[in-house]
Amino acid sequence: MxxxxxxxxxxxxxxxxxxxxxxxxxxxxxxxxxxxxxxxxxxxxxxxxxxxxxxxxxxxxHGHAHPDIIRAASAALTSGTAFGLPTEAEIELAEILSERTGVPLWRFCNSGTEAVTMAIRAARAATGRDRIIRFHGSYHGTGNEVVDPTTAGVPRSVASDVLVLPQGDATALRNAIVEHRDDVAAILIDLMPNRAGLRPVTTEFASLVRHLATDHEIVLIVDEVITFRLGIGGLRSRYGIDADLTTVGKIIGGGFPVGAVGGTPEVLRSFNPTANGRVSWGGTFSANPVSMRAGQTALRLFxxxxxxxxxxxxxxxxxxxxxxxxxxxxxxxxxxxxxxxxxxxxxxxxxxxxxxxxxxxxxxxxxxxxxxxxxxxxxxxxxxxxx
Missing domain, CATH: 3.90.1150.10 (Aspartate Aminotransferase, domain 1)
Structure with a gap:
């Protein structure tokens, strides 16, 4: 029919x-x-x-067409959708995120995929190392380093820089750190990965990841693109662990495209253009005022x-x-x-x-x-x- x-x-x-x-x-x-x-x-x-x-x-x-979010986005639209200059809107959303999470510094982009890619770049710049540890079954977007290395279109060389371990396997994680500790820039973890069945990791495993990252000067990236809605400071606040970098997206845009990376000055210093920053990262629509204003409203409502x-x-x-x-x-x-x-x-x-x-x-x-x-x-x- x-x-x-x-x-x-x-x-x-x-x-x-x-x-x-x-x-x-x-x-x-x-x-x-x-x-x-x-x-x-x-x-x-x-x-x-x-x-x-x-x-x-x-x-x-907040579902579809929430009137407060529509008003915020519409007001932003009437003043201009995007500029080749920064706006106050991005400062205000960063201030809200910093207050909610305790994470001091933020950079905006257009999606969760971009946020994870930016976080990996930041970790490599901060450590001078190349290798990334992530966990099997977790989804971190569509970047080459976070998808199955056998996926068509992904260069074979990616596999040499990414170690994929079983989620929750403490022995495998310890062994990987011992073998590759001088090469590992970051451990990337989703504390309740959707693609792996939305099963929360144990408190013990989350604490171990934090402990090993600290001991070996590895950047811990906690991916909260999906789970940020579960706590004022994200899901990680339930575990009582701090991340060196946090990636968020989805709910912080009020229904508009958005992504963000939060972190400490020590890890994000390479993005500071006033301090001889070594990483240049643009993005034509990053921090556009429509997403920023809608996102502010969405977070205030939550x-x-x-x-x-x-x-x-x-x-x-x-x-x-x-x-x-x-x-x-x-x-x-x-x-x-x-x-x-x-x-x-x-x-x-x-x-x-x-x-x-x-x-x-x-x-x-x-x-x-x-x-x-x-x-x-x-x-x-x-x-x-x-x-």
């Missing part, structure tokens, strides 16, 4: 490879096409309305009480799913369904009125109230029970 989304996909196939320009949103035979969103509801091109538990892969913390409320709703949501026999991981407002067939599961959930990530990721948003989350839980349980 013909559908508007089907027609759009056929049209897309004439100008986009496979009709796709973003791998993560593709579901065979083709995805529905979004038309509009309001609060926690999305409407597609065929007139279906679904609860949005994808929220553009966790970035839409104070401690609202964060606590949303995290509690997420905890109750997972309890409901688990009590119904579903496999689910996560913490706070982030959950991950563990499915045998993600493609089939995605369609069952969508047909039941719930949009999730193509890997089973669900992110709650502040427009959701208890009754919304209860309805979503019932729909998920019903859809998965019919699997």
């Amino acid at each position: 013909s559908s508007r989304s089907g027609d759009l996909h056929e049209r897309a196939g004439r100008v986009l490879p496979g009709g796709n320009t973003r791998s993560t949103v593709f579901v065979p035979p083709h995805p529905p096409y979004a038309v509009s969103g309001r609060g926690c509801i999305v409407r597609d091109a065929d007139g279906n309305e679904v609860y949005d538990c994808n929220n553009n892969y966790t970035s839409l913390l 104070a401690h009480d609202e964060m606590t409320r949303l995290n509690k709703l997420g905890d109750l949501f997972r309890e409901e799913l688990a009590s119904a026999g579903l496999r689910v991981n996560g913490a706070g407002s982030l959950s991950r369904l563990i499915l045998d067939d993600y493609q089939a599961g995605w369609w069952k959930l969508y047909e039941a009125g719930v949009l999730v990530g193509t890997n089973g990721l669900l992110a709650l948003s502040t427009p959701m109230q208890e009754e919304d989350v209860a309805t979503i839980a019932n729909r998920v349980i019903g859809a998965m029970s019919s699997a």
Whole structure:
């Protein structure tokens, strides 16, 4: 049967490879096409309305078209979208991030991928070393150094500069540090990696990573692009560890493109142009005032009480799913369904009125109230029970 989304996909196939320009949103035979969103509801091109538990892969913390964010972005638009000069807006967002996290210095970019790439460059500049340690199954964007080295298009030489270890394997980490300690610039870790099943690392392992990095003068990069929403200072604040560099994105842009790296003067000194900085890093739209103003509003709206409320709703949501026999991981407002067939599961959930990530990721948003989350839980349980 013909559908508007089907027609759009056929049209897309004439100008986009496979009709796709973003791998993560593709579901065979083709995805529905979004038309509009309001609060926690999305409407597609065929007139279906679904609860949005994808929220553009966790970035839409306040759902769609939040009036305060729209006003902030619109006001910025009327003054100019971007300049070849800095603006006060970037200072203000950096001040908010510094106050929330205790991390003193920040640099902005346009995505989480860029933030991770910038952090790796900073670590190498600060240490004079080349090698990076990261953990299997964690997603850190699309840069060459953080994807599977056997991926088509990735130079074979990348594998020699990146050690990929099992997450949580203390022995493997210690052995790698002993063998390569003079070459390791950074340890890159996501404390609750989505692609690896959204399972939090243990406090013991997080502490070990921090301890080894300190002892061997290795830069510790904590990737909080997804997990920053879980605590005022990010997920790392729950572990009580400090990062030398922190990467964030998604929620700090209020729905607009953004990424950022936070760190200490010692690690970020190479980016200081007034102190013979050795690293030149531009970015035409980095720190654009629209993203900066929208992001400021989004963070101000997400104070401690609202964060606590949303995290509690997420905890109750997972309890409901688990009590119904579903496999689910996560913490706070982030959950991950563990499915045998993600493609089939995605369609069952969508047909039941719930949009999730193509890997089973669900992110709650502040427009959701208890009754919304209860309805979503019932729909998920019903859809998965019919699997």
